[in-house]
Amino acid sequence: MAQYKMHLLVCGGTGCRASQSEEVVANLITEIKKQGLENDAQVVTTGCFGFCEKGPIVKIIPDNTFYTQVTPEDCAEIISEHVLKGRRVHRLLYEDPETLKHIEDSKHMGFYQKQIRIALRNCGFIDPENIDEYIARDGYAAIGKVLTEMTPAEAVDLLKKSGLRGRGGGGFPTGLKWEIAASNKSDEKYVVCNADEGDPGAFMDRSILEGDSHSIIEAMAICGYCIGASNGLVYIRAEYPLAIKRLQIAIEQAKEYGLLGDNILGTGFSFNIELKYGAGAFVCGEETALIHSMEGLRGEPTVKPPFPAEKGYLGKPTNVNNVETFANVPVIFLKGAEWFSSIGTEKSKGTKVFALAGKINNVGLIEVPMGITLREVIFEIGGGIKDGKKFKAVQTGGPSGGCLTEKHLDTPIDFDNLVAAGSMMGSGGMIVMDEDDCMVSIAKFYLEFTVEESCGKCAPCRIGNKRLHELLEKICDGKGTEDDLEHLKNLSNVIKDTSLCGLGQTSPNPVLSTLEHFYDEYLAHVKERVCTAGKCKALKLYTIIADKCTGCTACTRACPVAAITGEKRQPHVIDVDKCIRCGACYDKCKFSAIYVQ
Amino acid sequence: MNKIKSLDDLRKMKQSLEHGMTIRENSNSPESLVQIRVAMATCGIAAGARTVMNTLIEKLEKEKIPAVVTQGGCMGYCYAEPTIEVKVPGKDPVVFGKVDSAVAEDIVVKYIKNGELIDGIIPVNYQSINEQK
Numbered sequence: 168m169a170q171y172k173m174h175l176l177v178c179g180g181t182g183c184r185a186s187q188s189e190e191v192v193a194n195l196i197t198e199i200k201k202q203g204l205e206n207d208a209q210v211v212t213t214g215c216f217g218f219c220e221k222g223p224i225v226k227i228i229p230d231n232t233f234y235t236q237v238t239p240e241d242c243a244e245i246i247s248e249h250v251l252k253g254r255r256v257h258r259l260l261y262e263d264p265e266t267l268k269h270i271e272d273s274k275h276m277g278f279y280q281k282q283i284r285i286a287l288r289n290c291g292f293i294d295p296e297n298i299d300e301y302i303a304r305d306g307y308a309a310i311g312k313v314l315t316e317m318t319p320a321e322a323v324d325l326l327k328k329s330g331l332r333g334r335g336g337g338g339f340p341t342g343l344k345w346e347i348a349a350s351n352k353s354d355e356k357y358v359v360c361n362a363d364e365g366d367p368g369a370f371m372d373r374s375i376l377e378g379d380s381h382s383i384i385e386a387m388a389i390c391g392y393c394i395g396a397s398n399g400l401v402y403i404r405a406e407y408p409l410a411i412k413r414l415q416i417a418i419e420q421a422k423e424y425g426l427l428g429d430n431i432l433g434t435g436f437s438f439n440i441e442l443k444y445g446a447g448a449f450v451c452g453e454e455t456a457l458i459h460s461m462e463g464l465r466g467e468p469t470v471k472p473p474f475p476a477e478k479g480y481l482g483k484p485t486n487v488n489n490v491e492t493f494a495n496v497p498v499i500f501l502k503g504a505e506w507f508s509s510i511g512t513e514k515s516k517g518t519k520v521f522a523l524a525g526k527i528n529n530v531g532l533i534e535v536p537m538g539i540t541l542r543e544v545i546f547e548i549g550g551g552i553k554d555g556k557k558f559k560a561v562q563t564g565g566p567s568g569g570c571l572t573e574k575h576l577d578t579p580i581d582f583d584n585l586v587a588a589g590s591m592m593g594s595g596g597m598i599v600m601d602e603d604d605c606m607v608s609i610a611k612f613y614l615e616f617t618v619e620e621s622c623g624k625c626a627p628c629r630i631g632n633k634r635l636h637e638l639l640e641k642i643c644d645g646k647g648t649e650d651d652l653e654h655l656k657n658l659s660n661v662i663k664d665t666s667l668c669g670l671g672q673t674s675p676n677p678v679l680s681t682l683e684h685f686y687d688e689y690l691a692h693v694k695e696r697v698c699t700a701g702k703c704k705a706l707k708l709y710t711i712i713a714d715k716c717t718g719c720t721a722c723t724r725a726c727p728v729a730a731i732t733g734e735k736r737q738p739h740v741i742d743v744d745k746c747i748r749c750g751a752c753y754d755k756c757k758f759s760a761i762y763v764q
Numbered sequence: 765m766n767k768i769k770s771l772d773d774l775r776k777m778k779q780s781l782e783h784g785m786t787i788r789e790n791s792n793s794p795e796s797l798v799q800i801r802v803a804m805a806t807c808g809i810a811a812g813a814r815t816v817m818n819t820l821i822e823k824l825e826k827e828k829i830p831a832v833v834t835q836g837g838c839m840g841y842c843y844a845e846p847t848i849e850v851k852v853p854g855k856d857p858v859v860f861g862k863v864d865s866a867v868a869e870d871i872v873v874k875y876i877k878n879g880e881l882i883d884g885i886i887p888v889n890y891q892s893i894n895e896q897k
C-alpha cells in the first residue's frame with residue numbers, strides 16, 4: 168500500500184449510498200486528479216459511520232474532520248480548500264443542535280464520545296471490499312491464533328469466560344451454545360450465521376455485513392473449528408443486496424488468500440461458507456424456522472427440543488449465531504476474555520449495537536457498553552428529542568419488546584434489567600417516542616406487523632394476534648369499552664403462554680407493556696373517548712373557541728354532516744354527537760377558532 | 765496473489781500492509797501522539813510547506829515515532845513561512861518558523877526525539893479562541 172498523507176473516508180453504507188455517496192466518491196477522485204494530488208490523498212469507501220441522520224458522511228484523516236450531508240457538488244471545494252490548503256469547509260461541518268456551533272472533528276461530537284466500538288470496530292474505518300485493509304488491522308490473526316495455539320475445547324472455554332451472550336434477542340451464552348454443539352457427535356456439523364434481521368427500524372446486522380464482512384467469515388471459521396464443522400451457511404434476506412454483494416466479495420477474497428477452503432494456514436483445518444437467501448419473513452429469524460427455510464421447506468418453527476445443536480440443518484448438529492454475536496468473536500480471541508469481560512455489567516458483558524430511530528435528533532447506529540443508561544443513549548448520544556418535544560417512551564426489542572418510560576431512563580441497559588422492566592434487548596432496535604405519539608396506536612402498529620408476519624402454524628399466534636389487533640383497532644376507533652382492556656390483557660397472557668415459538672410468545676409484549684405503563688391513556692380512549700396525543704382520528708374532539716370565532720359561517724358550509732350551527736357574526740357551536748371528526752372545519756377556519764383535542 | 769500458507773505468512777503480510785493504515789490508526793488517538801500542524805496557506809505552499817510536510821512524514825517514519833501530521837490554514841507568521849506547530853504530549857505547543865527540509869529533520873530528531881530546544885522557535889503571542897474560558 169502506498170503512503171498517503173490524507174485519507175478521505177466516504178460512507179458506502181446503504182443509507183449514504185441512497186443519498187449519492189457513490190457520486191461523491193467519483194467526484195472526489197476526479198478533483199484529486201485535477202489538482203494533481205494523486206500521491207497525497209486517497210479516497211476510501213468504507214462501511215457505516217453510524218451517523219445516518221446526516222449522511223452522506225465524509226471523514227478526513229488524519230485531522231478527523233467530519234463532513235456531513237456532502238453532495239457531489241461539494242467535492243471540488245473539499246479538495247481545493249481542505250486537501251490542498253488545509254482549511255476546513257465550515258458549512259459542511261456537523262452543527263451541534265444545542266449550541267449551534269460547528270464541531271471541528273469527530274472526537275468532539277457527543278454522538279461518538281460515549282461509544283465503544285467493538286462489533287463496529289472496522290465499520291467506517293476500512294474498505295470492506297479490500298481484504299488487505301482487514302489483514303492490516305489484525306484480520307484473520309484470531310483464527311490463526313486459535314488454529315495454531317488452542318484446542319477446540321480451550322477456545323470454547325475462552326469464549327465462555329468472556330461472558331459473550333447472543334446478540335440476536337434472547338441473550339443465550341454463546342460459549343455454552345458452542346460447547347453443546349461441540350459435544351454432539353456427528354460426521355458433519357454446520358455453522359449458521361443468522362442474518363435475517365427483521366425488526367422494524369433495526370439495521371445493525373446489515374451495517375456490520377456491509378462494513379466488515381471479513382470479521383463474520385473469520386468468526387464463523389473459528390466456530391467451525393470449535394464445534395467440529397467444516398461448512399458454514401449465512402442465511403441472509405434478499406432485501407439486503409449490498410450486504411450480499413460485500414459478503415460474496417469477502418468470501419471470494421478469503422478463498423483466494425487461502426483463508427477459507429482446504430487446509431487453512433497449513434493447519435489441516437478446512438472450512439467453506441455458502442450463502443442462503445431468505446425472502447424476508449420475520450419468523451425465519453427463529454432458528455428452527457430459519458433452518459427449515461434453508462432446507463427448502465416452509466419457514467415454520469418446530470418444537471424445541473430437539474435443539475439445532477442436536478438436530479439442525481439436514482438433521483445434523485448446527486450452531487446458529489447472529490451477525491453481531493459473530494462480529495465480537497475475533498476481537499475476544501485477540502484481546503482475551505478478561506479484556507472483554509471488563510466491559511459491561513455483571514451478567515451482560517461487552518457492548519451492544521443499537522439502531523436509534525424515531526423522534527430523536529441523531530438517528531443512526533451506535534455501539535455502547537452494557538450498563539449505560541437510556542438517558543445517556545437518548546440525550547447525550549442521540550442528541551435529545553426532535554424539535555424540543557417531551558420524551559414519552561422508548562421501544563426496545565422490536566415487535567417482541569416493550570415500551571420503557573421516563574422512570575426507566577436511569578436504569579442501566581443490560582439483558583436482565585430490560586426484561587425486568589418489561590421489555591427486552593432484542594436485536595437492538597430503539598425507537599424513541601415523544602408526547603405526540605399515542606401508545607395505543609403504537610401497540611396497534613406492532614400487532615399489525617406480527618399479524619402480517621405470523622406463519623400461521625399455531626392457533627394462539629395466528630388467531631390470537633388477529634383478535635388482539637381487532638381489539639386495539641376498536642379502541643382507536645373510539646368504540647372500545649373498559650371490558651376490552653381486560654380482554655386485551657387476558658388474551659395477551661394466553662398467547663404468550665401457548666404459542667409455539669418466540670414470535671408468538673413475545674408478540675403481546677408491546678400491548679402488555681403499554682397497558683402497564685400507559686393504562687391512563689387506554690382508559691381515556693375507552694371512557695372519555697379521548698386520544699391525549701391527538702393521533703387517533705376518530706377520537707379527536709373539535710370545539711369552537713367562542714372568543715376567536717367571528718361567525719363567518721365558513722365552517723358551517725364545510726361541514727358535511729351539518730354538525731355546526733350558529734347565527735351569522737355570532738360564535739358557532741359544534742354538536743359533538745353529530746361530528747364525524749373529518750377535520751374539514753379546521754382546515755377552512757381562517758381565525759384559528761377551531762380547537763382540536 | 766500467492767496464497768497464505770501459514771500463520772507466519774499472514775504475519776509477514778500484515779507487517780507489509782499495516783504501513784498504509786498507520787495514518788488511520790494514529791488518528792484514532794491523536795491526543796496521545798506527537799501532533800504536527802503544517803501551515804498550508806498559499807504563502808506557506810509557495811515557501812515550500814509541501815516539501816517540508818513530506819520530509820516530516822518520512823523522517824518521523826524512519827525514526828519510528830508515531831505522529832499525526834495535519835495541514836492547517838495560515839497562522840499569520842507570513843515573514844517566517846513555512847511554519848509548523850509541534851505538540852508533544854504533555855508539553856505546550858511550539859511554533860517553528862522558516863522550516864526547510866534540514867530544519868524539519870532537526871525538529872524531529874532533536875526536539876521531538878531528544879527533547880532539546882533548537883533555533884527557530886517563534887514565541888506564541890496569541891491565544892486561540894478555543895483556549896479562552
